[in-house]
Amino acid sequence: xxxxxxxxxxxxxxxxxxxxxxxxxxxxxxxxxxxxxxxxxxxxxxxxxxxxxxxxxxxxxxxxxxxxxxxxxxxxxxxxxxxxxxxxxxxxxxxxxxxxxxxxxxxxxxxxxxxxxxxxxxxxxxxxxxxxxxxxxxxxxxxxxxxxxxxxxxxxxxxxxxxxxxxxxxxxxxxxxxxxxxxxxxxxxxxxxxxxxxxxxxxxxxxxxxxxxxxxxxxxxxxxxxxxxxxxxxxxxxxxxxxxxxxxxxxxxxxxxxxxxxxxxxxxxxxxxxxxxxxxxxxxxxxxxxxxxxxxxxxxxxxxxxxxxxxxxxxxxxxxxxxxxxxxxxxxxxxxxxx
Amino acid sequence: xxxxxxxxxxxxxxxxxxxxxxxxxxxxxxxxxxxxxxxxxxxxxxxxxxxxxxxxxxxxxxxxxxxxxxxxxxxxxxxxxxxxxxxxxxxxxxxxxxxxxxxxxxxxxxxxxxxxxxxxxxxxxxxxxxxxxxxxxxxxxxxxxxxxxxxxxxxxxxxxxxxxxxxxxxxxxxxxxxxxxxxxxxxxxxxxxxxxxxxxxxxxxxxxxxxxxxxxxxxxxxxxxxxxxxxxxxxxxxxxxxxxxxxxxxxxxxxxxxxxxxxxxxxxxxxxxxxxxxxxxxxxxxxxxxxxxxxxxxxxxxxxxxxxxxxxxxxxxxxxxxxxxxxxxxxxxxxxxxxxxxxxxxxxxxxxxxxxxxxx
Amino acid sequence: xxxxxxxxxxxxxxxxxxxxxxxxxxxxxxxxxxxxxxxxxxxxxxxxxxxxxxxxxxxxxxxxxxxxxxxxxxxxxxxxxxxxxxxxxxxxxxxxxxxxxxxxxxxxxxxxxxxxxxxxxxxxxxxxxxxxxxxxxxxxxxxxxxxxxxxxxxxxxxxxxxxxxxxxxxxxxxxxxxxxxxxxxxxxxxxxxxxxxxxxxxxxxxxxxxxxxxxxxxxxxxxxxxxxxxxxxxxxxxxx
Ligand SMILES: Nc1ncnc2c1ncn2[C@@H]1O[C@H](COP(=O)(O)OP(=O)(O)OP(=O)(O)O)[C@@H](O)[C@H]1O
Ligand SMILES: [Mg+2]
Numbered sequence: 001x002x003x004x005x006x007x008x009x010x011x012x013x014x015x016x017x018x019x020x021x022x023x024x025x026x027x028x029x030x031x032x033x034x035x036x037x038x039x040x041x042x043x044x045x046x047x048x049x050x051x052x053x054x055x056x057x058x059x060x061x062x063x064x065x066x067x068x069x070x071x072x073x074x075x076x077x078x079x080x081x082x083x084x085x086x087x088x089x090x091x092x093x094x095x096x097x098x099x100x101x102x103x104x105x106x107x108x109x110x111x112x113x114x115x116x117x118x119x120x121x122x123x124x125x126x127x128x129x130x131x132x133x134x135x136x137x138x139x140x141x142x143x144x145x146x147x148x149x150x151x152x153x154x155x156x157x158x159x160x161x162x163x164x165x166x167x168x169x170x171x172x173x174x175x176x177x178x179x180x181x182x183x184x185x186x187x188x189x190x191x192x193x194x195x196x197x198x199x200x201x202x203x204x205x206x207x208x209x210x211x212x213x214x215x216x217x218x219x220x221x222x223x224x225x226x227x228x229x230x231x232x233x234x235x236x237x238x239x240x241x242x243x244x245x246x247x248x249x250x251x252x253x254x255x256x257x258x259x260x261x262x263x264x265x266x267x268x269x270x271x272x273x274x275x276x277x278x279x280x281x282x283x284x285x286x287x288x289x290x291x292x293x294x295x296x297x298x299x300x301x302x303x304x305x306x307x308x309x310x311x312x313x314x315x316x317x318x319x320x321x322x323x324x325x326x327x328x329x330x331x332x333x334x335x336x337x338x339x
Numbered sequence: 340x341x342x343x344x345x346x347x348x349x350x351x352x353x354x355x356x357x358x359x360x361x362x363x364x365x366x367x368x369x370x371x372x373x374x375x376x377x378x379x380x381x382x383x384x385x386x387x388x389x390x391x392x393x394x395x396x397x398x399x400x401x402x403x404x405x406x407x408x409x410x411x412x413x414x415x416x417x418x419x420x421x422x423x424x425x426x427x428x429x430x431x432x433x434x435x436x437x438x439x440x441x442x443x444x445x446x447x448x449x450x451x452x453x454x455x456x457x458x459x460x461x462x463x464x465x466x467x468x469x470x471x472x473x474x475x476x477x478x479x480x481x482x483x484x485x486x487x488x489x490x491x492x493x494x495x496x497x498x499x500x501x502x503x504x505x506x507x508x509x510x511x512x513x514x515x516x517x518x519x520x521x522x523x524x525x526x527x528x529x530x531x532x533x534x535x536x537x538x539x540x541x542x543x544x545x546x547x548x549x550x551x552x553x554x555x556x557x558x559x560x561x562x563x564x565x566x567x568x569x570x571x572x573x574x575x576x577x578x579x580x581x582x583x584x585x586x587x588x589x590x591x592x593x594x595x596x597x598x599x600x601x602x603x604x605x606x607x608x609x610x611x612x613x614x615x616x617x618x619x620x621x622x623x624x625x626x627x628x629x630x631x632x633x634x635x636x637x638x639x640x641x642x643x644x645x646x647x648x649x650x651x652x653x654x655x656x657x658x659x660x661x662x663x664x665x666x667x668x669x670x671x672x673x674x675x676x677x678x679x680x681x682x683x684x685x686x687x688x689x690x691x692x693x694x695x696x697x698x699x
Numbered sequence: 700x701x702x703x704x705x706x707x708x709x710x711x712x713x714x715x716x717x718x719x720x721x722x723x724x725x726x727x728x729x730x731x732x733x734x735x736x737x738x739x740x741x742x743x744x745x746x747x748x749x750x751x752x753x754x755x756x757x758x759x760x761x762x763x764x765x766x767x768x769x770x771x772x773x774x775x776x777x778x779x780x781x782x783x784x785x786x787x788x789x790x791x792x793x794x795x796x797x798x799x800x801x802x803x804x805x806x807x808x809x810x811x812x813x814x815x816x817x818x819x820x821x822x823x824x825x826x827x828x829x830x831x832x833x834x835x836x837x838x839x840x841x842x843x844x845x846x847x848x849x850x851x852x853x854x855x856x857x858x859x860x861x862x863x864x865x866x867x868x869x870x871x872x873x874x875x876x877x878x879x880x881x882x883x884x885x886x887x888x889x890x891x892x893x894x895x896x897x898x899x900x901x902x903x904x905x906x907x908x909x910x911x912x913x914x915x916x917x918x919x920x921x922x923x924x925x926x927x928x929x930x931x932x933x934x935x936x937x938x939x
Pocket of ligand 1: 714715737741742745891
C-alpha cells in the first residue's frame with residue numbers, strides 16, 4: 001500500500017496551464033491603437049463602438065460555436081435565427097409604439113425586454129424544430145449538414161418575406177436609448193453602452209452556467225467526449241436539443257439587438273452576418289466560448305480602428321485578422337480538445 | 340465514337356438520354372428556333388451555367404468538398420477579361436491576356452486556399468472559402484477606381500463579336516449572321532468542349548481516386564494516395580474551369596459587375612442546381628442548369644399568375660409571388676438532399692441501374 | 700461459482716462493413732475479477748463497447764443482471780449499473796479531477812466516505828483534486844478514469860487495459876489498488892499484460908479473431924505454462 005502512495009502521489013505537481021496570451025491581445029491592441037488614433041476622445045468612442053459591435057456579434061456567434069463543439073454540427077443557417085429573432089422583435093416593438101416612443105426609461109426597457117423574451121422564445125422553439133427536422137437525420141454527415149442547413153437558411157429567409165413582406169421594416173430605437181453621453185470630449189452612444197451591458201451579461205451567465213452547474217459541466221464534457229458522457233449515464237441527445245435551443249435563442253437575442261442597432265430590418269440581416277460570425281468562431285477556436293468572446297471583440301475592434309485609420313483596409317481587415325491568428329495558432333486562439 | 344466522346348460515361352437511361360438530347364439540340368439550334376434577344380440570352384446563360392455548375396460538381400459531387408468560393412473564380416474570369424478589354428481596347432490579344440491573367444490568379448488563389456485549409460475538415464474549408472469569397476466580392480464592389488465599383492464595367496468586344504457586325508449579307512432561316520450569333524456559338528462550343536473535358540476527367544483514373552477519397556478518405560490515404568494533393572488538384576481544376584465560364588459570360592454580356600458575377604445568390608443558385616440536377620454525375624449540371632434557368636425566366640410568370648389569382652388570400656398570395664420562387668426551390672433542395680441525393684439524373688438512372696450494375 | 704451477472708451469447712458485432720465479433724460467448728460471474736485476455740486486434744475493446752451499447756450487436760444477446768440489454772442505449776446500460784473505463788480513458792481534460800468525479804456521481808454529490816476510500820489507494824487524486832484533469836500524467840489520468848467508475852457503487856465495472864503505457868512501478872500500485880477493489884466490486888478486466896492479471900484474476904477468458912477461444916479459472920491457466928503459450932503466444936513474451 002505504501003509503495004502505491006509513494007509512486008503515485010509524489011509525481012511532480014503539474015503546473016496549471018492558464019493560457020493568458022489570447023486574453024492579453026484585446027487590451028494590448030486597444031492600447032497600441034491609442035497613439036495611432038491620436039485623439040483620446042476619438043479613441044474612446046471607437047473602442048466603445050468596437051466593443052458594442054463585438055458584444056452583439058458574440059451573442060450571435062456563441063451559440064453557433066457551442067453547438068458545433070458539442071454536436072459537431074455547423075449550422076450554416078444560423079443567420080436565419082438572427083433574422084427571425086429580429087423580425088419577431090417587431091411583433092412587440094411595432095404595435096407597442098407608444099411605449100417605444102415614450103420618454104421613460106422604464107417603459108422603453110420593458111418593451112425591449114419583452115421583444116427580446118418573445119424573440120428568444122420563438123427562435124428557441126424554432127431551434128427545437130430545426131434540430132428535430134433538419135439536423136437530426138444528418139448527424140455525422142458533414143457534407144449533407146452544410147447543404148441542408150444552407151437550404152434551411154434559404155427557406156427561412158424566403159418565409160420571412162412571405163410573412164413580413166419584401167419591404168424593409170424601419171425599427172426605430174426607443175426614445176431614451178437615442179443620443180449619447182458626453183464625457184469630456186468623448187461621445188458614448190447610449191445604445192452601444194446598453195449593448196455592451198447585455199453582451200457582458202450573456203457572457204458572464206454562460207461562463208457561470210458552463211463552470212458552475214452540472215449541465216454546464218456536462219456540456220463541456222460532451223464537447224470533448226460525448227460518448228463518455230453517455231457511458232456515465234447521461235442522455236447526450238437531451239443536451240444536444242437543449243444547447244441547440246439555447247444557441248438559437250441567443251441568435252434571436254443578437255437579432256433583436258442588431259436590428260435595433262441598424263434601425264432597419266431586411267430578411268438578410270442575419271445572413272449578412274454569417275461570414276463575420278464564422279470568422280469570429282474560427283479565430284476563437286471552433287467550439288470554444290471563451291475564444292469566441294475574444295474573437296468577437298478582436299474582429300469588431302480591428303474593424304473600427306481600421307475603418308478610422310485606413311478605410312480601404314477595413315474592407316478586408318477581418319480576413320487579414322483571421323489569417324494572422326491562424327498563422328500564429330492554426331486551430332484558433334483556444335483550440336478545443338477532441339478525443 | 341459517341342462512347343469515346345462521352346468518355347464511356349453514357350447516360351445509362353433512356354429518359355436521361357432523351358432529355359439530354361433535347362437540351363443539346365435546343366441549345367445547338369437556339370438562335371434559329373427561338374426569337375428575341377431574351378430567349379437567346381436564356382440559352383447563352385444555360386451554356387455558361389452548364390460549365391460553371393459542372394465544374395462545381397467536380398468538387399462537390401466527385402470530391403466531397405463544399406466550397407463557397409466558386410463565384411469568386413467565376414468573377415475572376417469575368418473581371419479578367421473585362422479589365423483587359425477595358426484597358427487594352429477591344430482586341431483578341433486583350434481577351435487572351437485577360438483570360439490567361441485570370442487563370443493564373445485563380446490558380447494561385449485556389450492553391451493557397453486549398454493548401455491552407457483542405458488538410459482540415461470539410462466544414463473548415465467551407466467556412467474559409469465563404470469568408471474569402473465575401474471579402475473578394477466586397478473588394479470588387481468597393482475598389483471603384485479599378486473595377487467600376489457597384490456599377491461594374493461595360494466594355495467593347497472585338498469586332499467579330501459585336502452585335503453590329505454582319506458576317507453575311509444574307510440571313511439563314513430568317514436569322515442574321517451577326518456578332519451576337521457568333522458569340523453565341525463561341526459560347527456553345529466552348530461549353531461543349533469543357534463539358535466533354537470534365538466528363539473525361541471524372542472518368543479518368545484521377546477521377547476515380549477523387550471518388551475513392553470522397554467515399555472514405557482514411558482508406559484512400561491508407562492505400563497510399565495523398566488526399567491533400569488530389570483534393571487540391573481537383574480544387575484548382577474546378578477553379579480554372581469556373582474562371583473560363585466567367586470569361587465566356589463576360590464576352591456574352593459585354594459587361595462585368597459584382598451583382599451579376601460575384602453575388603452570393605449565384606453561389607446558392609449553383610448549389611441548388613448541382614444538388615437538384617444530381618451530385619457526382621456531371622450530366623446533372625446540364626439538366627439542372629437548363630431547368631433552373633428556364634424556370635427562373637419563365638416559371639416566375641406562371642407564379643405571378645397564380646399569385647394574382649390568389650390575391651384575395653393574403654398569405655397564399657405571398658407564397659406564390661414570383662419573387663418567392665426561391666422558397667420553393669429551397670424546399671425542393673432540402674428534400675433532394677434527404678430523399679434523392681443523386682438528384683434528377685439519379686432518379687432517371689435508378690430504373691436502369693439494376694441492369695447496369697450486373698456488368699462485371 | 701456464484702451466480703452469473705453478465706452473459707454474452709453468440710454476439711456478432713459489425714463496425715461499418717467489417718465483421719469484428721464473430722460469436723462471442725462470455726460469462727461474468729458476480730464478485731471478483733474476470734480477466735479478458737487476447738492479442739492486439741482480437742476484439743476485446745469491441746466486446747466491452749458492445750456490452751456498453753457503444754456498438755450494437757447485429758446478432759446474439761447480451762443480458763445483464765437478468766435483463767436483456769442487447770439493443771439498449773448506452774445511458775440506460777450505464778444506469779443499470781455498469782461503469783466503463785475505456786482504453787483511451789475518456790478523461791474530460793478541461794474539467795478538474797473533482798468535476799470529473801462529480802459528473803460520475805449520478806446521485807448528485809460525491810459520497811465523502813467512499814471518496815476517502817478511493818484516496819486510500821489513489822492518493823494522487825487528493826493532491827490534484829482541483830487541477831484540470833488534462834494536466835495530469837498518464838498514470839494519474841488512469842486513476843481518475845477508474846475512480847470515476849467506482850465513485851458510486853456499481854454492479855459491474857468494465858476496465859480496458861489500465862496498465863497501457865504505465866511504468867512498472869506504477870503498475871505495482873495498480874495491482875494494490877485492484878486487490879482493494881476486488882473485495883467489494885465485480886470487474887471485467889481487459890488486459891494484455893499477463894503478469895499483471897495472473898495474480899488478480901479469478902476467472903479468465905481468452906479471445907482471438909473475434910471469438911472466445913478459452914475460458915476457465917485463472918489459477919488453472921496460471922499454472923499451465925503450455926496452455927499460456929498456446930493461447931497467448933507472442934503477447935506473453937513481449938511482456939516478460
Ligand atoms: N472503428 C473501427 N473501424 C473499423 N475497424 C475497427 C474499428 N475499431 C476496431 N476495429 C477493428 O476491430 C478489430 C478488433 O479491435 P479491438 O479494438 O476490439 O481489438 P483489441 O482486442 O481491443 O486490441 P488491442 O489489444 O490492440 O486494444 C481490429 O481488427 C480493429 O482493426
Ligand atoms: Mg483494445
